[in-house]
Amino acid sequence: MTLPPSLRVLSSFTVRKAVIAVSSCALLVAAQSASSAEVKITPLGSHDGEFCKFDRAMIFEDPDGTRLLYDAGMTVAGFGDTRLGDIDVILVSHMHGDHVGARHTRAVNAGSCDSPDISVVDTPNTNSVNIALEKKAKIITGSEMPGFFSKKLETLGGNAGDSQLVRFGASRQVGGVSITTVPAVHSNGIAGAMIGGNLGHLLDAAGLTAYAGPPTGYVLTFSNGLVVYLSGDTGITAEQESVVNDHYDAKLAVINIGDTFTTGPKEAAFVINQLVEPASVIPSHANEASTKDGKVIAGTRTDSFIKLSDVPVHLPLSGRTMAFDGKGRCTSGC
Ligand SMILES: [Zn+2]
Numbered sequence: 001m002t003l004p005p006s007l008r009v010l011s012s013f014t015v016r017k018a019v020i021a022v023s024s025c026a027l028l029v030a031a032q033s034a035s036s037a038e039v040k041i042t043p044l045g046s047h048d049g050e051f052c053k054f055d056r057a058m059i060f061e062d063p064d065g066t067r068l069l070y071d072a073g074m075t076v077a078g079f080g081d082t083r084l085g086d087i088d089v090i091l092v093s094h095m096h097g098d099h100v101g102a103r104h105t106r107a108v109n110a111g112s113c114d115s116p117d118i119s120v121v122d123t124p125n126t127n128s129v130n131i132a133l134e135k136k137a138k139i140i141t142g143s144e145m146p147g148f149f150s151k152k153l154e155t156l157g158g159n160a161g162d163s164q165l166v167r168f169g170a171s172r173q174v175g176g177v178s179i180t181t182v183p184a185v186h187s188n189g190i191a192g193a194m195i196g197g198n199l200g201h202l203l204d205a206a207g208l209t210a211y212a213g214p215p216t217g218y219v220l221t222f223s224n225g226l227v228v229y230l231s232g233d234t235g236i237t238a239e240q241e242s243v244v245n246d247h248y249d250a251k252l253a254v255i256n257i258g259d260t261f262t263t264g265p266k267e268a269a270f271v272i273n274q275l276v277e278p279a280s281v282i283p284s285h286a287n288e289a290s291t292k293d294g295k296v297i298a299g300t301r302t303d304s305f306i307k308l309s310d311v312p313v314h315l316p317l318s319g320r321t322m323a324f325d326g327k328g329r330c331t332s333g334c
Contacts, residue, residue: 037063037224038323045318046075046116051290062222066175071099072128074118079134087135093232094188094215101127114289124196139163142181143213176223181216184234188215219248225326229253233262240275251328253278256285265301269308279328280312
């Protein structure tokens with residue numbers, strides 16, 4: 001091979017130095033991309049580009065590709081919803097129908113933002129179990145929920161072992177994500193309709209629910225170092241400071257602001273400002289249409305929460321992917 005004149009004058013020493021320079025440059029680039037790796041969060045609400053009444057569902061994607069679906073609820077349009085993609089893990093904070101999915105929307109954008117069409121009934125299976133079966137995903141929960149999900153999966157032809165337990169203070173690793181549950185102060189009964197048969201019927205008739213142990217929130221630690229607190233439905237609780245902040249040091253919080261059933265905007269802002277102290281926060285579970293054309297509607301609970309929060313508030317606009325670095329700062333999509 002004939003080298004061009006400019007290269008012919010390079011001594012082998014010069015070439016070696018050039019090779020070393022190129023490879024250390026490649027190492028530097030690799031190190032930079034590892035530290036700047038981001039967690040991607042995509043809300044799956046009822047209406048594209050909005051934050052609507054029943055929106056709870058979010059997909060979290062680790063930089064290593066592991067994908068978790070949090071509280072599928074009623075706005076994921078069943079297991080065939082094309083927004084889901086691959087799902088490795090399904091998280092269910094507690095057994096209430098708007099979180100586990102007692103029913104679901106007929107189609108994305110069906111109905112209106114303040115009254116989404118949730119006409120497809122999922123009981124006794126639940127939307128979460130149907131999605132787990134279709135995606136061959138694990139359902140990872142705390143309390144007494146794993147036994148219930150195990151039986152559901154088995155009865156429906158799935159693998160009972162795909163329902164896995166993680167109680168308070170424990171952790172379970174899936175891909176690059178460490179998952180734990182944290183206390184939530186709420187309730188957690190299983191409705192008769194989710195149980196079916198005689199037992200379900202008798203519970204409904206008596207106005208009672210079945211015991212599922214305490215409700216939970218989650219703390220997720222991703223491979224880029226990002227620690228995320230998912231409140232689930234909860235009131236104000238001391239563990240938001242002692243466990244979520246002091247021990248896990250969560251940098252991003254997803255907090256429910258709906259009032260009546262959970263902390264309202266004032267209480268949620270207290271939790272964020274005084275107890276959890278993350279770098280940024282995503283509101284959820286507003287129980288009303290919060291946006292129009294992607295902008296916050298004045299006077300809504302979301303509007304109040306934004307005004308009261310000391311840290312940046314990022315709206316969970318359905319279908320919009322936000323990216324967060326290890327320190328809980330939004331780097332794109334917010
Ligand atoms: Zn609830």
